[in-house]
Amino acid sequence: MIQIRIHGRGGQGVVTAAELLALAAFRDGKEAQAFPSFGSERTGAPVTAFCRINSQPIRSREPVYHPDVLLIQDSTLLHQVDVFAGLASSAFVLINSTRDVEALRLTDFVIQHPAVQMHTLPASDLALKHLGRPFANIGMVAGYAALTGEVSKAAVNQSITEKFPGRIGKLNGAVAAEVYDYVAANLAKV
Amino acid sequence: MKHHIEGSQAVAHTVALCRPEVMACYPISPQTHIVETLSRKVKAGEIGNCQFLNVESEFGALSVLIGASAMGARTYTATTSQGLLFMAEAVYNAAGLGLPIVMTIANRALGAPINIWNDHSDSMSMRDAGWIQLFAQDNQEAADLHIQAFRLAEELSCPVMVCMDGYILTHAYEVVDLPTQEQVDAYVPAFEPVQVLDPQDPVSIGAMVGPEAFAEVRFLAHHKHVRALEAIPRLSQAFQDIFQRRSGGLMDTYHTDNAETLLLALGSVNGTIKDAVDELRKEGWPVGSIALCAFRPFPSHALRHVVQDAKRIIVFEKDLAVGMGGIVSSDVKMALQGLPIIVDTVIAGLGGRPIPKASVIDTVKQACLEGLEEPHFLDLNWDEINRELTRQQAQRRSGPTAENLLREVGPPGTKPV
Numbered sequence: 001m002i003q004i005r006i007h008g009r010g011g012q013g014v015v016t017a018a019e020l021l022a023l024a025a026f027r028d029g030k031e032a033q034a035f036p037s038f039g040s041e042r043t044g045a046p047v048t049a050f051c052r053i054n055s056q057p058i059r060s061r062e063p064v065y066h067p068d069v070l071l072i073q074d075s076t077l078l079h080q081v082d083v084f085a086g087l088a089s090s091a092f093v094l095i096n097s098t099r100d101v102e103a104l105r106l107t108d109f110v111i112q113h114p115a116v117q118m119h120t121l122p123a124s125d126l127a128l129k130h131l132g133r134p135f136a137n138i139g140m141v142a143g144y145a146a147l148t149g150e151v152s153k154a155a156v157n158q159s160i161t162e163k164f165p166g167r168i169g170k171l172n173g174a175v176a177a178e179v180y181d182y183v184a185a186n187l188a189k190v
Numbered sequence: 191m192k193h194h195i196e197g198s199q200a201v202a203h204t205v206a207l208c209r210p211e212v213m214a215c216y217p218i219s220p221q222t223h224i225v226e227t228l229s230r231k232v233k234a235g236e237i238g239n240c241q242f243l244n245v246e247s248e249f250g251a252l253s254v255l256i257g258a259s260a261m262g263a264r265t266y267t268a269t270t271s272q273g274l275l276f277m278a279e280a281v282y283n284a285a286g287l288g289l290p291i292v293m294t295i296a297n298r299a300l301g302a303p304i305n306i307w308n309d310h311s312d313s314m315s316m317r318d319a320g321w322i323q324l325f326a327q328d329n330q331e332a333a334d335l336h337i338q339a340f341r342l343a344e345e346l347s348c349p350v351m352v353c354m355d356g357y358i359l360t361h362a363y364e365v366v367d368l369p370t371q372e373q374v375d376a377y378v379p380a381f382e383p384v385q386v387l388d389p390q391d392p393v394s395i396g397a398m399v400g401p402e403a404f405a406e407v408r409f410l411a412h413h414k415h416v417r418a419l420e421a422i423p424r425l426s427q428a429f430q431d432i433f434q435r436r437s438g439g440l441m442d443t444y445h446t447d448n449a450e451t452l453l454l455a456l457g458s459v460n461g462t463i464k465d466a467v468d469e470l471r472k473e474g475w476p477v478g479s480i481a482l483c484a485f486r487p488f489p490s491h492a493l494r495h496v497v498q499d500a501k502r503i504i505v506f507e508k509d510l511a512v513g514m515g516g517i518v519s520s521d522v523k524m525a526l527q528g529l530p531i532i533v534d535t536v537i538a539g540l541g542g543r544p545i546p547k548a549s550v551i552d553t554v555k556q557a558c559l560e561g562l563e564e565p566h567f568l569d570l571n572w573d574e575i576n577r578e579l580t581r582q583q584a585q586r587r588s589g590p591t592a593e594n595l596l597r598e599v600g601p602p603g604t605k606p607v
Contacts, residue, residue, distance in 0.1 A: 022194060026194035031365060034362065034364075035362040059462070060547065061461050061462050061545075062462050063544050
């Protein structure tokens, strides 16, 4: 089972990202569950959402305490919320930022956790280009798909179309395509 | 067909297929996406002969349905938390009049303090009102129980609450096999009311009953629930025949054979509990679990039969009878009286506190090795409790308890729980 935890702020589409991931995994023929952390739903407040992907039916209803995958949509949370709590030793971490791991002052963390794969992706900037608004959620989901292959790009694209019919879906599809290109050009597939 | 869908949407879709004729809902928080979606479906003409009434309150919602049901219409509403309390008088009336209304309860805590999160306090507050109460383990069962609820309610002429965990199920996206209209039509026959207001054949419903007959009327309501104990498993089997999956019934048992310790709970926490049972069994602990679907009527006889060889039952319940302890465990103890079985009460998941698998496992081990105090509260923060008790002892004007605790732990949502 893959357990995913997504951190962001109210209004950034964190819950939608979890739903998209679960829907994409379902389209890949897997069992998947997505749910929010049910915090106070205020714009700007820290928000957490969860996703589980498995080949077997998923029964657990507990929050994800030990994520295999951590998606951080807002890097200002890094030093405000304990986003790395319970992280699996060989976890995949993707942070939405124009800065690299070193500039985010995470080098020590990476040295202390040698099996953790950490990447940064300028998801807000890539979204801004197509949507005119810095919604990082689609880019983070697309980046996770492109970097790990744990959900297929085809399924992510299909989920975007299903979740956002019409023009918004097309624009978000363009964001995903841009992220795939960015990952291919700038980041090694893990 | 299998869909990846939010729990509320799955229920709304399924309720629509049950061909309700009158729905009355109060569109305010606390509510769910269920009635929001149903109102859209009615407006779009997707539910044939159906009227949707936007009413002035939850009390108004159920009162409208009492009238509509007495006129012979198939009726539905949904509510949660304080909304159910505001309905309370009508809740008792609907049952007392024997009207087969189906209502979803998206289970949430009751204030004060204000809390929008999940527990079972709302449904438990109405447990003696005369409604059948069925609890869903997951969103598939939540959807399926509504189909069974309409048939059960109308067969017995008794209202049914389908209880599903607020947020944990209502807001969770997971795979649900949504039925077809043909399947639902094959299972839920057209509504043939037991009693109906008809100008051509006038009767009065809701007469005043004095001491001469009140007890008899109440006994007959109880007798109806006794009949439901037979109907619930029968209709669950009939459901399985058409839909090819198991849903509902009095209870769902998991590794109960040869189990010395059984965990018992209502609702979605049974998923986590089953995972805990698997892990404990791997370590050699002879444990199993029971997911109680029917809480009203309480399946005492069936439960005695299932647990007769066990030594201990640990009831995990998301409610608290203040000043007493467990609500579900009290019923379990009454059902098992005379049997040499220890019944432990674990109060857990209040106001949305997560119930981690690790805590379930630790509690089971502690119960088996050392025993549990009665009632046992899962994962309590004793530091905060003792700090507040000390504060209260030190000064009479110690301030509001909830606000004092918030000052220590921070506002909701700022810390992982």
